[in-house]
Amino acid sequence: MALAKETPPVSTRNGADQEAEYRAQTRLWLRLLACTTMIEGELRRRFREEFDFTMPRFDVLAQLDREPSGLVLGELPKRLMVSAGNLTPIVERLVEDGYITRTPSSLDRRVQIVCMTVEGRKAFRRMAKSHGTWLAELLADFPAGRLDGLTGELDHLKGALRDALQKS
Amino acid sequence: MALAKETPPVSTRNGADQEAEYRAQTRLWLRLLACTTMIEGELRRRFREEFDFTMPRFDVLAQLDREPSGLVLGELPKRLMVSAGNLTPIVERLVEDGYITRTPSSLDRRVQIVCMTVEGRKAFRRMAKSHGTWLAELLADFPAGRLDGLTGELDHLKGALRDALQKS
DNA sequence: GCGAAATATTTTATGCTTAAAATAATTTGA
DNA sequence: TCAAATTATTTTAAGCATAAAATATTTCGC
Numbered sequence: 001m002a003l004a005k006e007t008p009p010v011s012t013r014n015g016a017d018q019e020a021e022y023r024a025q026t027r028l029w030l031r032l033l034a035c036t037t038m039i040e041g042e043l044r045r046r047f048r049e050e051f052d053f054t055m056p057r058f059d060v061l062a063q064l065d066r067e068p069s070g071l072v073l074g075e076l077p078k079r080l081m082v083s084a085g086n087l088t089p090i091v092e093r094l095v096e097d098g099y100i101t102r103t104p105s106s107l108d109r110r111v112q113i114v115c116m117t118v119e120g121r122k123a124f125r126r127m128a129k130s131h132g133t134w135l136a137e138l139l140a141d142f143p144a145g146r147l148d149g150l151t152g153e154l155d156h157l158k159g160a161l162r163d164a165l166q167k168s
Numbered sequence: 169m170a171l172a173k174e175t176p177p178v179s180t181r182n183g184a185d186q187e188a189e190y191r192a193q194t195r196l197w198l199r200l201l202a203c204t205t206m207i208e209g210e211l212r213r214r215f216r217e218e219f220d221f222t223m224p225r226f227d228v229l230a231q232l233d234r235e236p237s238g239l240v241l242g243e244l245p246k247r248l249m250v251s252a253g254n255l256t257p258i259v260e261r262l263v264e265d266g267y268i269t270r271t272p273s274s275l276d277r278r279v280q281i282v283c284m285t286v287e288g289r290k291a292f293r294r295m296a297k298s299h300g301t302w303l304a305e306l307l308a309d310f311p312a313g314r315l316d317g318l319t320g321e322l323d324h325l326k327g328a329l330r331d332a333l334q335k336s
Numbered sequence: 337g338c339g340a341a342a343t344a345t346t347t348t349a350t351g352c353t354t355a356a357a358a359t360a361a362t363t364t365g366a
Numbered sequence: 367t368c369a370a371a372t373t374a375t376t377t378t379a380a381g382c383a384t385a386a387a388a389t390a391t392t393t394c395g396c
Contacts (some may be wrong), residue, residue, distance in 0.1 A: 022300045024308045024315040029207060031322035036204040037249050038329045039197060042336070044384080056352065074374055081205050086353055088376055093351095110361045110374040132190045137336070139193045141328035147192040150321045154199035157318065160309035161206045168210070168305070212354080224382065242344055254383055256346055261381095278344040280393045 039138055046134050051127055056082075056090055057099075058131070061116065062122040064100060070115030073102070099123060187280065201264050207306055214302050219295055225267075226248075229292040232268060239282030241270070246311070267291060 040055070047053045064071060073091065077084040091114060094100045099120035105111040116124065139147075161162050209222070215221045231247050234240060241259065245252045259282060262268045267288035273279040286294065309314075 021312050021315070024312070024319070026300065026320045028307070028315050028322070029303055031319050031326060032200065032204050033324050034249070035322055035329060036200050038326070038333060039200070039240060041384095042248070042333060048385085072374090080218060081185050081202070081209070081352055084226070084375065085355080086376075090352080106349070109373085112375080132194065135193050135197055136190060138329055138332045138346070139196070141324075141331050142325055144189050144192070146321070146324075147189070147196050150318075150325065151192070151196045151199050153314070153318045153321065154196070154203055156314075157203050157307075157310055158199060158206070161203060161306055161341090163309050164306045165206060209354095216355085222381070240344090248384090251384055252345065253385080256348085258382080280345080322362075331385070 008057055025135060039135075042138060043131070043134060046130070047127070050130060053127060056080075056086075057094060058086070058124075058127060059089060060094060061120060062128070064114060064116040065128075067115075070101075070113045072105075073112040073114050076114070094120075139158065184231060207303075210306060211299070211302060214298070215295070218298060221295060224248075224254075226292075226295060228255070228258060228262060229267060229288060230296070232282060233289065233292055233296075234286040235283075238269075238281045240273075241280040241282050244282070262288075 018151070044055050047055055047058060059080055060076060063076060072085075076087050076091070080087075089099070091102065095102050097115060100114050100116050102114050103110050105113055187270050212223050215223055215226060227248055228244060231244060241255075242252070244255050244259070248255075259268070259270065263270050266285060268282050268284050270280050273281055
């Protein structure tokens with residue numbers, strides 16, 4: 001089995017090899033973080049300047065846009081990979097501002113259903129369009145032909161991370 | 169010039185092509201964000217559990233570790249890609265806790281020099297070692313042979329982002 | 337030299353984020 | 367049936383992050 005030779009278990013690897021792999025892994029992490037930080041910072045700035053909105057609020061709307069009949073509130077933290085407590089004030093403000101509704105389930109009084117309003121959907125579509133344009137501007141210098149290849153590699157990385165997190 | 173055909177200017181592209189590229193760009197961004205969020209969340213959790221420390225604090229120490237003679241305070245926000253105001257309380261606490269020193273420059277009284285203490289350096293090395301191990305665990309299922317390829321693509325992406333941000 | 341622009345840093349206000357504890361409702365199991 | 371475990375959500379405390387304004391110092395232009 002070829003893999004066993006290419007990536008032997010840590011315990012049987014010599015120190016130099018392992019150090020080199022550590023460095024390669026750290027480099028990958030730093031690049032990943034740098035790219036994400038750059039894109040995130042610019043998108044945040046634009047959301048604030050153009051729409052006086054934040055990305056976490058947009059992310060909630062983006063999830064609800066795909067669910068015409070609404071979502072169980074508890075589904076949001078899972079999909080957005082944030083803590084439940086984090087969403088409480090964000091959802092609260094989106095309700096206050098009329099973008100979404102929050103209605104208690106009649107079957108289970110612990111559960112609430114969140115659903116986008118008509119105005120919310122309208123506002124989301126406007127912002128989503130700009131979001132796409134901003135992203136295209138940011139990625140303009142990255143060859144379109146390489147987008148899918150990089151995305152595929154990141155998909156693979158995401159799978160590897162999911163597996164590793166599962167174990168721990 | 170082949171590139172001109174592969175990626176024509178936005179204005180001359182038909183709607184379907186552009187939509188497809190938008191989607192590919194959005195997919196890339198979502199994967200990037202997902203990978204970063206997963207790694208960052210796990211590293212944060214471990215820093216807190218094992219060392220009662222945070223990543224921003226570690227990041228400051230990591231910068232200072234490379235500069236035996238210390239760094240001008242204003243250099244930190246640039247290198248860490250965060251705002252200056254953000255660093256004030258973080259640096260303050262690192263000084264209080266004895267990890268670093270902050271001394272006003274005698275030449276320019278606006279400027280301060282931050283420098284790691286002996287104990288700070290010792291603590292940093294211990295944490296950096298664990299940091300490397302955690303990352304290796306997280307990336308264990310990602311083939312070592314593909315690390316550099318992905319890092320290279322991300323390097324290219326980073327360059328493209330830097331250029332795009334320059335313009336705006 | 338001296339007022340104005342530039343630079344370095346901190347402060348303030350606001351919002352995101354987490355972990356852990358609290359609350360409330362439902363389900364499970366003896 | 368009813369106490370205990372589970373599930374959904376909110377609250378709390380602490381820290382990170384930004385933008386914008388404030389402060390303090392230095393440099394620049396005349």
